[in-house]
Amino acid sequence: MRAWIPAHALGAVVWRKLLVGRADARAFVEQGIVPLLVRLKVECTQATGHPSRPVLAHGGYRLAHTKRDGDVDRIVMDLWAELKTDGEVLGRVYGEDVFTRVRAPAGQRKVTELPVVGLPDERAAQPGPAHLLELPAGAEALDDAFVCDAIDVLMSTDHSDLNQHVNSLVYPELMAEAGLRRLVSHGVDHGMLVRSFEVCFRKPMFAGQTASMYIRSFRLGASYGVCAAIVPLGEGVDAKPYATAQIGW
Helix, strand or coil, rough: CCCCHHHHHHHHHHHHHHHCCCCHHHHHHHHCEEEEEEEEEEEEECCCCCCCCEEEEEEEEEEEEEEEECEEEEEEEEEEEEEEECCCCEEEEEEEEEEECCCCCCCEEEECCCCCCCCEEEECCCCCHHHCCCCCCEECCCCCEEECCCCCEECCCCHHHCCCCCCCCCCHHHHHHHHHHHHHHCCCCCCCCCCCCCCECCCCCCCCCCEEEEEEEEEEECCEEEEEEEECCCCCCCCCCCCCEEEEE
16 A cells, blocks of 8 residues: 555544544634644555555544653644555554644743633643654664765646645655656666655745755665755755655665
C-alpha cells in the first residue's frame, strides 16, 4: 500500500464520523479555537490488499495536555486509524493536533484549557521536529551531512487546501521525491515504494512561496530512508524549518 493512503483515513473515519457536529467542537470554533496538525506518522505493512477488495478502517481520538516546567504548555488532540482488508492490517496512521487561537494576535494564541471540556488529562510531550533530522538507531549514513537538493521547492495553488495552506501531504511527497533523487545518486534502485513517513510541521507555507530542501540518506538493514527538512529559500539546514521528516522505503 502507498503510504499516503492511510493518512486519508483520519479525515474519513475520525473527523467526519466522530468529530464533526459535536457540541463542544462548535464551542471551540465560536471562541476562535482550532486544532492545527503538527505531526503526521504513517506506517504500512507488507500486506498487499487487492484494489477490488473492501477496506475496513477504524480509529479514534483523545484530548490531552502537555506541560513544560510544571505549567500547562499545550492542549493537544491525538488521532489514529488502522486499515485492514481480509483480516490483514494494511497500514496505520497517527496525527497530533495542537489547539490554538489561530486569528489572535501574537502572544495570545496559546490555549491552556478548552470551552466545555476544561483541562483534559496530561500526557508526555512528543519530541520536537529536530528529532526527525537525527539518523534512526542502527542506521548507516549514506551522506556524511545534509545535502541541499538541486531543485527548489515551488509551492503553487495546486498544492493548497481549503484553508489556503499547502496541504499536509504535499510536504512528505515532495520530500520523498527529493529523497529518491538522493538515493539514486548512491546507486539505489528507484523502483521502490514509500512504506513509512513521519513529518512534523512548524510553520505553514502558501502558494507562491519557494523554499530549499535538505536531504540526508541512510540504509537501515535491508531498507533505505532519508531525513529531510524544508527551510526558507537560501538558508541552511540549521534554519528554522517549515517542516521536517523521516521517510522510509
